[in-house]
Each structure stands twice: as C-alpha cells, then as structure tokens.
Amino acid sequence: PRPPHSLPSLLPVNALPTSALTGREPLVFLPGPFSNEPSSGKAHLKQCEQMTLTRRQKRLCRREPGLAETLRESVRLSLLECRYQFRSERWNCSLDGRGSLLKRAIKETAFLLAVSSAALTHALAKACSSGRMERCTCDDSPGIQHREAWQWGICGDNLKYSTKFLKKFLGQKRVSKDMRAQVDIHNINVGIKAVKSGLKTTCKCHGVSGSCAVRTCWKQLSPFHDTGRLLKFRYDTAVRVLSVTNAATGETELTGPRRQSQSLRSTDLVFMEDSPSFCRPSRYSAGTGGRSCAKDTTCQSLCCGRGYNTAMHLTTMSCHCQVRWCCHVECQTCQREEEVYTCKAA
Incomplete structure (x- = not known):
C-alpha cells in the first residue's frame, strides 16, 4: 500500500513518470526541532539528524x-508564502489537519506540493550563489563571464545545479499506474517550473564614463513572492484530471476533461477530488x-x-510627522x- 503522507513530499524535475512518492521525503511544512547553531562542524551534523529524512538523505x-x-530556509519560504497567499481564503x-489533508488529492494539496518543491529549488540555487553550499x-x-562576475562581486543563482541536486537528493522510483503518484509528481514539477520561469539574465555595463565597453551578465531568480503569486494563480x-490509458504505449496518463481540444499543460496544477469547505472545524482545518x-x-x-462580530480596537500610530534639518x-x-471584524463560530 502507498505510504500515507504526513506532510508534502518533494521530487525532482522531469520525474514523471519514473519517480514515485515514498512518504519519506523531506517534510518541509511542519517546523522541525531545528537548532539555532550555525551549520558547521558538529552543529551541521546535529541538524541533519534532527530532520525527517531517509537514511540515504x-x-x-x-x-x-x-x-x-x-x-530549513526552504521551510521558512514555503510556509510564509503559503500563509500569505491564502490569508483571505477559508x-x-x-x-491544523495537515496530515489528513495531504492524504487527499485536492487543490490545496496540489499547492502545498508545488510551493514546497519551488521553495527548495529556490533555496538551493540561492545557497550556491551565496557560497553557503x-x-x-x-x-x-x-x-x-565568470572572471568579470567575480571581479565585480556578482554571482548568478545556480538553478542548473539546484535541480540536478534535487534529483539526486530525492531519489526515484517507478510510478507504474498509480494515478495519485502521477498527480503529486506533476504538481511538484509545476512548482519547479514556476521557479524556472522567473530566472532572468541581468547585465551590468562597465567602462569609461558609463560606456558599455565591458558587459557582465549573470542569472538571477525572481523574488520568491513572485513564484508564490504565480502558484496561487x-x-x-x-x-x-482523470486517468486514461494510452492505446499506443499502454501507460496510464492524466487528462483534463474540461480541455476538450487541448492536452493538459505541464504548468497546470491538477487535482482529483473536490475540497472540503473548511468552514467548520474538522480533521482538515480549524474552521x-x-x-x-x-x-x-x-x-x-x-x-x-x-x-461576523464587530469590535472596536484602539491602535497606536505615528502621526503629524515633520522633517527637521x-x-x-x-x-x-x-x-x-x-x-x-471576526467570523462567528460555527
């Protein structure tokens, strides 16, 4: 039987259809017992042991x-961005209820998988360019031009290494005809593609009197908030989606019934069942x-x-500000x- 999810799992880009979720990949949404010590020496080894990882990881x-x-940085990125994007949603x-929610193939689970994989991709690329890896x-x-880049203190975000390392770190397994695994992997790859779509080439000119005699260029990722906004869209x-069998290959594939004349896009988040209302306390949320x-x-x-209930709150703020010489x-x-205004209880 397929292991239950207690939290989102992460998988490498281009994994479909040769990788499967194991339920033991890095669990990136619940804060772990992380140490505040710097990641060096014994402190680094201690942090690795504290995380929910496989033996190989x-x-x-x-x-x-x-x-x-x-x-740890990917935990922070994914959790803060998820909460920001859904601050006004039910x-x-x-x-609350994260473990139960992740067992279902609903839209919310799709977003969690995408934003978690995006956060890890982003954090790894930034760690490379900042010298933390x-x-x-x-x-x-x-x-x-690396020589000029180093000369001017410029270092591009290494997305190429980031996605390659993810594939090695997260491993691969055969999906077979497990539709849920295909759905999860598809959504994970949507998150990685969202990060890739924000990779831009930035250039800086150098020369006498501002001329562009020498131009230094480097790759730079968009702020993660831009990725979160795209994933919310x-x-x-x-x-x-539904599951269909390819007559030519005999393999199980995903198809979107509402796209009659268009195949499912690799950038679409997909789900298999309707979400609960989230209005009242349940095993999925606190209401x-x-x-x-x-x-x-x-x-x-x-x-x-x-x-909703209405209450008056007294707030303190700065006012009547003036600039002094x-x-x-x-x-x-x-x-x-x-x-x-606060919602009335159920």
Whole structure:
C-alpha cells in the first residue's frame, strides 16, 4: 500500500513518470526541532539528524555542509508564502489537519506540493550563489563571464545545479499506474517550473564614463513572492484530471476533461477530488470561526454565511510627522479607534 503522507513530499524535475512518492521525503511544512547553531562542524551534523529524512538523505546531508541550513530556509519560504497567499481564503495554510489533508488529492494539496518543491529549488540555487553550499558555486550557463562576475562581486543563482541536486537528493522510483503518484509528481514539477520561469539574465555595463565597453551578465531568480503569486494563480485555475490509458504505449496518463481540444499543460496544477469547505472545524482545518475579515470584501465568503462580530480596537500610530534639518524626522503619537471584524463560530 502507498505510504500515507504526513506532510508534502518533494521530487525532482522531469520525474514523471519514473519517480514515485515514498512518504519519506523531506517534510518541509511542519517546523522541525531545528537548532539555532550555525551549520558547521558538529552543529551541521546535529541538524541533519534532527530532520525527517531517509537514511540515504541523511548521509547526503552530512556530506554537504550548508544543506541543513538550506532545507530549513526552504521551510521558512514555503510556509510564509503559503500563509500569505491564502490569508483571505477559508483554508489559510494552517498547520491544523495537515496530515489528513495531504492524504487527499485536492487543490490545496496540489499547492502545498508545488510551493514546497519551488521553495527548495529556490533555496538551493540561492545557497550556491551565496557560497553557503561547498559543492556548488555560481551559475555556469554558457556566455556568462565568470572572471568579470567575480571581479565585480556578482554571482548568478545556480538553478542548473539546484535541480540536478534535487534529483539526486530525492531519489526515484517507478510510478507504474498509480494515478495519485502521477498527480503529486506533476504538481511538484509545476512548482519547479514556476521557479524556472522567473530566472532572468541581468547585465551590468562597465567602462569609461558609463560606456558599455565591458558587459557582465549573470542569472538571477525572481523574488520568491513572485513564484508564490504565480502558484496561487495556478491554484485558482487548477484542472480536475482523470486517468486514461494510452492505446499506443499502454501507460496510464492524466487528462483534463474540461480541455476538450487541448492536452493538459505541464504548468497546470491538477487535482482529483473536490475540497472540503473548511468552514467548520474538522480533521482538515480549524474552521473559520474567529478569523479576521474585511467587511466589504471577504467577510461574506470567509464566514460562510454565519455572520461576523464587530469590535472596536484602539491602535497606536505615528502621526503629524515633520522633517527637521537635515535628516531627522519628528512624529507625534496618535491613537485611533478601528472596527475589527471576526467570523462567528460555527
């Protein structure tokens, strides 16, 4: 039987259809018992042991100083971005019910898999260019002038190494006809592709009087918030898929029934079943009771028609600020009453 998911798993790019989820890949959404010690020496080894990794992954972690810190950074990126993108949704990426939710092939699980793989891809590429990983360095794309790049203190984000290392770190297994595994792997690859789509070439000119006698170029990833926004759009336009058998190869494939004349795109997030409402406490979430909302925009949907409570809160803020010569700003402190709206409990 397929191992249950307790958290999102990560898989390498181009894994479909030769990799399968094992349920033992890095678990990147629940905060682990991470140490605050720097990732060096015994502290690095301790951090590797504290993480929920396979035996093989722990060996790789121990041999790769900086990897434990990078995995921890991917936790932070994915969790913060998920919570930001769903701050006004009924499901707000809370940790409540995460294990139960991940057992179902719903849109929320699709987003979790995509944002987690995107965060690890992004964090690894940044770790290479910042020198936090010993076995990788700047991007080595053709045409990038490393000599000038190092001279001017510029180092490109190494997405090529990042995706290659992911494949090695996360391993591969045969998918066979497991539709759920194919769905999960597809969504994981959507996250990696979202990071790739934000990779840009940036150039800087050097020369006398601003001329472009010498041009230094390097690869640079977009801020992760841009990736999160793209994945939220993919979530909003996610495609419900079915399983079909390819008559030519006999292999099981995914198809989107609502795209009659167009095959499923590799950038579509996909799901297999409808999501729960998330309105009331359940094994999937804590519900929306007590959640803050905006009276004119989100309260109706977020509160699921139960209505909302109104309260007055006194807030302190800076006001009447003036600039004093030359560089000093003086402000007064003001208090203001604000109406705060919270959803009524179920």
